[in-house]
Amino acid sequence: MPTLRTAVDAASASLSSVVLSALLSLSCLAATCTGAVAEPGPGLRGLDLRERSLAPVRLSDLEAIAVPGLAPSGLAQPDLAPTSDDAVMAASREAPNAAPQVLPAAAPAALTEAVRTRRVFRGQAFDTCAAPSLGALRAWRQGGSPYGAVGIYIGGRNRACAQPQLSAGWTRSADAMGWGLLPLYVGLQAPCLTHGRSARMDPGSAAGQGAAEGRDAVDHARSLAIAPGSPLYLDMESYPHDGGCTGTVLQYTAAWSHAVRSAGYLSGFYSSSDSGISDLARSALHRGGPELPDVVWYARWDSRCDTSGYGALVDGEWVDHQRVHQFVGNTSASYGGVRITIDRNAVDAPIAVVR
Numbered sequence: 001m002p003t004l005r006t007a008v009d010a011a012s013a014s015l016s017s018v019v020l021s022a023l024l025s026l027s028c029l030a031a032t033c034t035g036a037v038a039e040p041g042p043g044l045r046g047l048d049l050r051e052r053s054l055a056p057v058r059l060s061d062l063e064a065i066a067v068p069g070l071a072p073s074g075l076a077q078p079d080l081a082p083t084s085d086d087a088v089m090a091a092s093r094e095a096p097n098a099a100p101q102v103l104p105a106a107a108p109a110a111l112t113e114a115v116r117t118r119r120v121f122r123g124q125a126f127d128t129c130a131a132p133s134l135g136a137l138r139a140w141r142q143g144g145s146p147y148g149a150v151g152i153y154i155g156g157r158n159r160a161c162a163q164p165q166l167s168a169g170w171t172r173s174a175d176a177m178g179w180g181l182l183p184l185y186v187g188l189q190a191p192c193l194t195h196g197r198s199a200r201m202d203p204g205s206a207a208g209q210g211a212a213e214g215r216d217a218v219d220h221a222r223s224l225a226i227a228p229g230s231p232l233y234l235d236m237e238s239y240p241h242d243g244g245c246t247g248t249v250l251q252y253t254a255a256w257s258h259a260v261r262s263a264g265y266l267s268g269f270y271s272s273s274d275s276g277i278s279d280l281a282r283s284a285l286h287r288g289g290p291e292l293p294d295v296v297w298y299a300r301w302d303s304r305c306d307t308s309g310y311g312a313l314v315d316g317e318w319v320d321h322q323r324v325h326q327f328v329g330n331t332s333a334s335y336g337g338v339r340i341t342i343d344r345n346a347v348d349a350p351i352a353v354v355r
Contacts, residue, residue: 005082019070022159029173033186033279040353042142059194061063081100081147081327088198106294110191112301114230114261114266115229115266116229116230117228117229117353118229118230118266118350118353119350119351119352120348120349120350120351121265121347121348121349121350121351122321122348123146123147123148123149123346124146124148124344124345124346124347125148125149125150125151125182125344125345125346126147126150126151126333126340126342126343126344126345127150127151127152127184127326127342127343127345128150128151128342129160129161129341130153130162130164130165131152131153131163131164131166131170132150132338134170134174134177134339135172136338137150137174137177138177138328138336139337140153140154140335140340141177141179141336142179143275143335143336143337143338144336145335146349148177148179148180149179149180149181149351151178151181151183151184151233151343151345152166152182152184153184153185153186153235154166154172154185154217154219154220154221154224154226154232155185155186155216155219155220156185156186156187156213156216156217157184157188157199157233158186158187158198158199158235159185159214160186163167164348166224167224168216168223168224168225170213170224171224171225171352171354172213172225172354175352180295180347180351180352181226181352181354182231182233182268182324182345182347182349183224183226183230183232183233184233184234185216185232185233185234185235185312186235187213187216187234187235187252187256188200188209188210188213188252188254189201189236189237189239190236190239190245190248190249190275190276191203191244191248191286192239192240192244192245193237193239194240198235201248201249201252203244204250206252206255207252207254207255208255209255210251210252210253210254210255211250211255211256211258212259213259214255214257214259214260215259215263217224217232217256217259217260217266218232218259218260218263221265221352225354226352226353227263227352227353227354227355228263228353229264229265229350229353230265230266230350230351230353230354231265231266231267231294231295231349231350231352232265232267232268233267233268233274233295233297233324234253234256234257234267234270234293234353235270235271236249236269236271236275237272238274238275238276239276240272240275243276249276249279250279250280251285253276253293254292257269257291257292257293258291260291261294266291266294266295266346266350267294267295267297268293268294268296268297268349268350269293269296269297270296270297270298270299270324270326271298271302272298273298273301273311273312277296277298277299277313280296281293281312281313281314281317282329284317284335294325295318295322295334295348295349295350296313296318296324297312297323297326297345297349298312298323298324298326299326299329300312300324300325300327301326301327301328303324303326303328303340304327304346305327305347306325306346307323307324307325307328307348307349308325309323311324312325321348321350322348322349323348323349324345324346324347324348324349325345325347326343326345326347327344327345328343328344328345329344331344
């Protein structure tokens with residue numbers, strides 16, 4: 001489970017900005033937290049893999065698609081008034097959970113097919129170290145939880161918790177219940193990491209290690225019935241900034257992303273807003289930089305339930321349903337009589353396609 005705590009710039013903020021931040025943290029913005037799943041639909045254009053290193057980072061093909069059963073304004077108007085937790089859960093329950101339609105590929109690129117088969121979720125998600133039991137998921141689903149998706153740790157040599165619940169049967173059952181899934185892979189960590197006992201990447205062979213672990217992530221996803229078209233999120237814990245470490249992380253991540261995409265999956269990247277995410281954002285500004293992930297999951301514990309990128313990303317970076325924001329960490333919640341220690345996330349991004 002990520003334990004990233006990013007600093008809040010309260011010391012330098014004016015009183016008015018502090019008050020604004022507090023007000024925004026009271027409720028989730030409807031533009032993100034609608035709890036709706038958009039299934040694949042027509043009108044998706046092919047992507048050129050070479051464009052992944054260019055800025056701004058956009059997947060113009062990832063369009064919010066209206067979900068039957070929701071009010072017409074449910075996804076079409078991003079500036080709706082804040083939505084209560086009860087309304088979020090109600091919207092999530094109304095969203096259909098039919099298996100995504102697989103459209104015929106218009107181009108041979110694996111990424112094109114991944115975009116065509118992906119599902120987009122907009123709402124709140126939680127992640128927790130070990131996958132909860134199906135009974136716990138059912139209790140939260142029926143007990144008024146505001147969450148419609150859950151982050152699960154599918155593999156990686158640095159995965160912290162055993163996963164006695166996790167199996168292909170579990171993912172299919174969770175999906176059938178209406179839960180969206182955000183698969184996380186905890187691979188090698190930055191070589192300059194100064195805490196913990198995590199296995200670290202070798203600066204001299206980071207690209208080869210990233211490619212191997214990208215293929216391993218795909219193998220784990222397949223074993224859990226997570227199909228092509230799904231995002232796989234690489235978990236890169238917070239690390240100190242220095243030139244050598246940044247370059248190594250970007251090399252590893254680019255190779256990992258290429259391996260994941262080559263198998264027809266979308267590449268996701270989770271990290272702290274002031275380490276891995278800021279390095280990616282800077283790389284995105286330079287044409288010809290390393291191959292970049294399709295989706296970013298930034299940890300900034302500012303209690304803002306939105307994907308605005310505040311303090312982490314600027315306009316134009318990963319904007320087309322390509323963001324997850326972990327806005328609260330290491331908290332606990334209880335619904336339906338079941339208490340779980342979780343991190344809280346706002347999601348406007350692809351989720352797993354389960355078959």
